[in-house]
Amino acid sequence: MDSSSGGQPYRILLLEDSAADTYLFRQALKNTGLKHDLTVIDDGEKGLDFAKRQGDYAAIAVPDLAVLDLNLPKAGGAAVLAAMRQHPELVGVPVIILSSSDAPSDKERTQELGAARYITKPMNLADYLRIGDQVKELLLESRAALERGA
Amino acid sequence: MNENEKGMDAELMDFDMDGLCRAIAESSPMPMVALEIGTHKVKYANPAFCALLGKGRNELVGHTFPGAAQGQDACLALLDRVSKTGKVEIHTGLEDSPAHPFYWSYAVWPIFAADGAIGGVMIQAIETSPFHRQVTAMNRELILSATVQHPLMDDADAFNRKLQAEVAERQRVYAALEESEERFRLLYNALPVGAFVCDREGLIQNYNLRAVELWGREPKLGIDRFSGALALFLMDGTKLANTDNPMNKVLRTGAPERNIEMLKERPDGSRLPVIVSYVALKNSDGAVSGVIITFDDISDRLRAEKEARDIGQKYNLLAESMSQKIFTTKANGELDYVNRQWFNYSGKVYEDFEGWGWKQLIHPEDIGFTMREWLLSIETGAPFEVVHRFRRWDGQFRWHLTRAQALRNGSGKISMWLGSNTDIQDQKELEAELRWANDDLRQFAFxxxxxxxxxxxxxxxxxxxxxxxxxxxxxxEAETCINFIxxxxxxxRTLLTDLLAYTEAGADRGAEAELIDLNRVFQSVKGDLALVISENEAVVTSGVLPTICGHEARLVQLFQNLIGNAIKYRGERAPVIHIEAARQGRDWLFTVTDNGLGIDAQHFEKIFGVFTRLHGKAIPGTGIGLAICQRIVERYGGKIWVESQVGQRTIFYFTLPIEEESIDG
Incomplete structure (x- = not known):
């Protein structure tokens, strides 16, 4: 794969409490053929620990991309996103919001916090699996931007 | 003066003229006062005069006449003039007493002592509002008669000086008597009340003008009785028994009978309500020689009293028959009336409420603000309105809305408070239930x-x-099963989404209604449905549509559902759909006509129900569309209904209120 030059897999972080959705997301990533390393956090509080680089999740490597679900117990994806934007190590990480909510208010709120994309979880399996394409696209875009910046 | 009259005069002298005058003065409604010459001290004041000044007789008699005491020059001059000239003077100017805003005239007469000298003056006040002209005319006669000098007996025996002196003396007495009688007659006829003088037998000897007016004819002297041929009745209509006749009592006991109300039958058969006073006339030896009767028409007063009573009864009936609790308080806030509903509610009696007793019925937590507001209203006169709890007979506290309004008298001073207490417990509970139900619905929608x-x-x-x-x-096989799932x-998912749309259609999300041009809405909906329209080769047209006040998203949904349905439920022919709007009263009446499948009349109402469908899977849908349409139209205060002929056409009608500005414009 051209994008995984140097053999370094893309580090992707997924904040998702539904095992079913996590499974589908893995399938979607697999379909892209992209070399990746997926870390899953299934709880909002743990997500906040990660975003603030504290507790058990302080050691998690800074990801190339974060995919956040909005509706989680304790703390939602929006709170995690907001915390990430406060932390110097995580402030530049591109974020995709993946939510079952199609409320405009949710879209606006997360866009203001700097989410790159907002994807409503599709009813249709084929559409779900195509989420992988969007992930790949964004990863390649940000990699290109980084290289230009370097 | 002929012999007969002289005879009568002599009899009148025997008759105790002083007593008669005194009786008349005492029972006269006209204020009368006698003053001593020079000192202006009150020698006599009748009850009417005392009442006019609002003083007791002992406060007046022996004291300087108030008018003189106040140094009123005009009054003093008048009194002195009469004392000197011995001529009656009438003060005809209109007097406006501040305490009694009536017009009065004063007549001032000299009072002759036995030696013929002027010993004092008599002032008589007459209310002149109705009688002014009449009294003035009579007083003029009085002046004339008083100033006529009785001719002296020129042919007196010069030789019999003693006899001459006696004759002269006698003549002077006659003259004085004549004057006195004239004065008496004038006063008598000017009285605003009817008066009779009766002898010991009760036969009428004398009457005044007002008595004739009230009775309805002139009494026959010495024949008629006040209570005789023309009967007297008690106020309840029963005939006055002879033994109960006050006349008889007065003749028997000599004590006066005053202010007795009865009905006097007049010659035409009508019965006049009168108030009658009987005062005994006594000889110099104290024996009862007759009775003076004064009486007056009280029909106006009775009518006013009855009206007041009727109004009072009406209000009382109203207050007692109302389902609402009613109360009144004095100007200082002390309760002085509650209606029966309060007793039923509280199980208490009036004494428990009286004054400030009602406070005990208020919930302890509500007393503080209730009293604060109530005292503020009493102080400022502002309307009182408080929602608080009152204890019912069974101990339950129920919420009430209490309102009270100050009633003011003519001068704007608060005379009382009138209030009501409305039980709003059920309303409060319903509101709470409704709030819960709405919360439930919102949670369900979420x-x-x-x-x-x-x-x-x-x-x-x-x-x-x-x-x-x-x-x-x-x-x-498994694949088929899974496909069903x-x-x-x-x-x-579709059902839930539609249900959500339905609840949203009726919910007020706080969005302000705006002026919406429905022509634009129509074009926008046509654009949204462009694909469906072209697929079905449909023709969708409209007349000129109005601008109304509403929410764009809802109106788009309304038009989209109706036009969408018209295409969806098409027949064999290519769909032709037309929208029109016309004024109907204060509404716009819209029609959406199509040439589609049509709807059987039995389904005309059913189709507006949630998830109601008339077709199978061949035509997709959840049956929410028309329910949403109905909800939107009703949200704006309109109505929606349908007419249709199966296989021919369907017309959906709906109304929306005309925007006020477009009515004026």
């Missing part, structure tokens, strides 16, 4: 849009995953 959809999505996705052969190939999940 759940429908999020939580319920979540498992459905997973169900759908994984069914599809199985169909795709992960982890292994499936039999075609997928379809059901999809349908369930």
């Amino acid at each position: 759940a429908a849009s999020h939580d319920l959809l979540e498992p459905l999505r997973t169900l759908s996705n994984y069914s599809q995953l199985l169909v795709r052969g992960i982890p292994g190939p499936l039999s075609s 997928t379809e059901s999940a999809a349908r369930m």
